[in-house]
Amino acid sequence: MTHTGLPDGFLWGVATAGHQNEGDNLASDTWFLEHTTPSLFREPSGPACRGYQQWETDLDLVAGLGLNAVRFSVEWARVEPERGVVSAEALDHYERKVDGCLARGLAPLVTFSHFTAPHWFAAAGSWTAADAPGRFADQCARVMARFGDRIAYGVTLNEPNLEQLLQAGAKLPPEAEALKARMLVAAARAAGTDTYASANVIPADRQEEFQEAFTRAHRAAREAIRASRGDLPVGVSIAIADEVAVPGGEERRDAKRAAVYDHWLREARDDDFIGVQNYERIVHGPDGEVRVEGELNGMGTVIEPGSLAGAVRYAHEVSGVPVLVTEHGIQTGDDTQRAAFIPAAVEGLAAEIAAGTPVLGYCHWTLMDNFEWIFGYGAQLGLHEVDRETFQRRPKPSAAAYADVVRSHGGVPTASRD
Numbered sequence: 001m002t003h004t005g006l007p008d009g010f011l012w013g014v015a016t017a018g019h020q021n022e023g024d025n026l027a028s029d030t031w032f033l034e035h036t037t038p039s040l041f042r043e044p045s046g047p048a049c050r051g052y053q054q055w056e057t058d059l060d061l062v063a064g065l066g067l068n069a070v071r072f073s074v075e076w077a078r079v080e081p082e083r084g085v086v087s088a089e090a091l092d093h094y095e096r097k098v099d100g101c102l103a104r105g106l107a108p109l110v111t112f113s114h115f116t117a118p119h120w121f122a123a124a125g126s127w128t129a130a131d132a133p134g135r136f137a138d139q140c141a142r143v144m145a146r147f148g149d150r151i152a153y154g155v156t157l158n159e160p161n162l163e164q165l166l167q168a169g170a171k172l173p174p175e176a177e178a179l180k181a182r183m184l185v186a187a188a189r190a191a192g193t194d195t196y197a198s199a200n201v202i203p204a205d206r207q208e209e210f211q212e213a214f215t216r217a218h219r220a221a222r223e224a225i226r227a228s229r230g231d232l233p234v235g236v237s238i239a240i241a242d243e244v245a246v247p248g249g250e251e252r253r254d255a256k257r258a259a260v261y262d263h264w265l266r267e268a269r270d271d272d273f274i275g276v277q278n279y280e281r282i283v284h285g286p287d288g289e290v291r292v293e294g295e296l297n298g299m300g301t302v303i304e305p306g307s308l309a310g311a312v313r314y315a316h317e318v319s320g321v322p323v324l325v326t327e328h329g330i331q332t333g334d335d336t337q338r339a340a341f342i343p344a345a346v347e348g349l350a351a352e353i354a355a356g357t358p359v360l361g362y363c364h365w366t367l368m369d370n371f372e373w374i375f376g377y378g379a380q381l382g383l384h385e386v387d388r389e390t391f392q393r394r395p396k397p398s399a400a401a402y403a404d405v406v407r408s409h410g411g412v413p414t415a416s417r418d
Contacts, residue, residue: 006350011107011361012406013069014062014383015327016051017114017158018078020370021058023048027081029122029198030115030373036187040180040201042376049370050391055097058367061384061393063104065403066411069152070106071326071363072097073114076121076139083120086142095147107152109326109363111237112140112221114158115200115373119191126197127213128206133220140221144228153360154232155275155326156221159239160214163202164260169241169282169289176374177204200373215267222271233360237275237326238264241282242310248286256284257314265318273360274319275326281307298331298379305344309352312359322358325349329365329381331372338383338398343405350409364402368393 034044078090187196245253268274281304294302369382383399
């Protein structure tokens, strides 16, 4: 153990995602939806941060912060841009990236699907198609065959419960849900198919259907990954707020947990860990959510560093498996808020670990400001800003604040997959 009580081998990292960072993900469902009329997306992703070209520079940034892990996704749409057509170039690229991580002492934490999927997959029934689990398992198997021996953790799906979380908290106005529906109808028409769907723009009336589909896909992926390498820790990541109750609000809190989180936390009992992705705390009263006084983040909720420890505690209590914080951050254009938020949240996490909750590591979302899905480039969560013309990365004060946190907790050992 280190002097802070954090376990030996604790992972300190950042999280990124291919579509949001790499740019020009032309064969993906999200790219297709961004260019559909009408579209729920504020703007197209375009070149994003040009991360596909600048991956070596970006890994240098991660290593330069004194971290020992980086989470990133392998984009299925790049690997299999057409049904049955596998891109050797894309697999070569991601293999180089994995080796680049190891060369810099960074443990590669690989996400096999971070929302996006190939356009052909979305047009052929998406995740609810009968053959979807098998096709996703095939993708996982080909990735594992290429460089699965060198990755440290495998995350099958990113936030399969996100839409339930958004709808349970009424985060999107009714007009946004209506626009989503029109976009998907238009996309199906443009693709020449009966339906079109993508993992993070699911209609409200298809939530249960997609939860069942994602569950089948997760299980098939887990089996394929373990068949290739039985010792690789595998899990799923979920979006989870810290749900707390004032007197009289317990029933509402518990109903929210049951509707949004508990299915996946129970599913994780057969996994090696549960990925926790936390950004806020929600307070429940007898009549609904309670507005708490305090400084607000860009999501409109009070900045609460203690939300991370609370979310981690509940995730472990229900799942019974170790927690890997696969994402945690704050949406804000004021980086002084982020610079103060990170150390306070990590201190709370360290206290939770000291109290007995097993936590494998912490990944901050995200390395740099990037494409934040339907919000485009308006939402800022990065430790670095990106010049939208030159794509130069510039560190914010929060990058140094995070590096200081890592150093204050004893630094990090050399990355290892053992």
